Amino acid sequence: MTAKPKTTTKKKPSAATETSQSIAEQTAAFLKSGGQIEHINTGVSGQESLSGPKHITLGNKS
Template identity: 65%
Template sequence: MPTRKEVPRETHQSIEEQTAEFLKSGGEITEVPTGTSGKKSIADRNREKESSS
């Protein structure tokens, strides 16, 4: 019977440590308002297509 691979898990502590190291190295965290998406809307994508034609 095949053995299951161990899946790495993030813990609150490891995320907190990584965040602290990121900030210490000069990184910045930007708060994104609720409801904001990283994806462009269909209207934005259509405008880009039209302007590149």
């Protein structure tokens, strides 16, 4: 019986650390260029709805 050839597993880079560092660098560059950070109240969305409200009716039609 022959042995299966070993496959090498690729090690994934630590994405969370790279992402956090990248965000910190981008934020610093933004602030250095004169940008300002807006504080948004909890529960408020910054996304504008393009499709409008969706009306869903549940139950029997009368």
